[in-house]
Amino acid sequence: MPSSPSNTYIIIPSFNEGRVAKRVVLELLDLEYQVILVDDGSTDDTIRLLSSLPIHLLRHRVNLGQGAALMTGMCYAKKMNAEYVVHFDADGQHDASYISDLLTPLRKKETDVTLGSRFLDPSSIQRIPKGRRIVLQIARWINFAFTGLLLTDAHNGFRALNRKALQKVNLNESGRAHATEILSEIKRCELQWKEIPVMVHYSDYSRSKGTSFLDGFQVLGDLLTSKIRRT
Template sequence: MKVYAVIPAYNEASRIGGTLFGVRPFVDGVIVVDDGSTDETAGVARESGATIIRHAINRGQGAALRTGTDAALRLGADVIVHVDADGQHDPSLIPSIIQPIKEGKTDVVFGSRFLGLLPSDMPWSRRVLLRAARSFNSLVMGIPRRVTDPQSGMRAMTREAALLVDFRQDRMAHCSEILRLVTRSRLRWLEVPIRVRYTSESLAKGQRSADALKIVWQLLIGGR
């Protein structure tokens, strides 16, 4: 089984090297989608031996993930893992995410920050917000309440699932969109615990709490 990691990266030159170093032992190939970076992201990633796909201009994390997923399919991937570039996701958890797929137990695996492994240093405001997001997802988006993490970026899916899940949200709303598409399809899915590191750096660059409103707006107007 060929396992490909897809890592969208926008101006991550300082961190992409470390992330790739951590991810490579667990996968057969790494695809970095340089989402129109203005720094050395592509160069650093190339030195680490990753396949580089470059967006001519910045299109957002969702768009980059989709491009990377399409690229993995072209390269013949059997399993595709989505990982953030900034080192938030602990790469050593990749095996536990792809294991259920390898065993043929499921088609899609979502990493959840709320299944036991305590998120290190998750700010309380983020916790409250994610709880609200979960309610929004179940009430408005029709995503089952069983899903414990509404906005997790670490997930794995089979080739067949990747071909089926047609996510079109370019920016941050893709998390909820993928959850919706998967949970409403006939694909089998489950959540496994993951751990996320919140550093001051990743919090500064990552999503702001106010982005929640943007995500809601994108989900509501971004029809098919």
């Protein structure tokens, strides 16, 4: 069956998130998805905690960044002949029940890429901390300036790609700027995209792991230097 969970691979980049990542993985395994966890050079007990689980566990020997971990996961998914891939965070803030919502338009062949948005459902918007809401609104306009795509959300990380998109998208940004680069790739490869409402659960843990306001400057710096390098 082409759309069964067994040919849908959930790619989880993880860096020092052992316990939380294990909880996330178990939840996904319950839903019978194939899980690719890319351990990005963790120094905690991630490998010990996850090595006994029936997942595809890939290990970066040194920490490269979330973008590089995602790209490794995508290369592996290509080799596994994946039909669909979903990018999913290891910190427990993404809700696995929304994966099917992201996959439905892909299965119906309406689009090539679905991007989770926290700003399409009013109840979801209320859950976003106020400061973060402002930062995200600024970030979506920065994304627009760099990519030409104006979305309702920015740097959410919860997205799904079909095989066509998986084959075409190529990430060079190893750090957090990959989230903007993916949008550039969607445009460059002329892929169809659609935003889907998703809920993000904020905990003290996920907030400490998420992109801070200062990280935003780092992302902006990465984007600018990358732009200069390519011109």
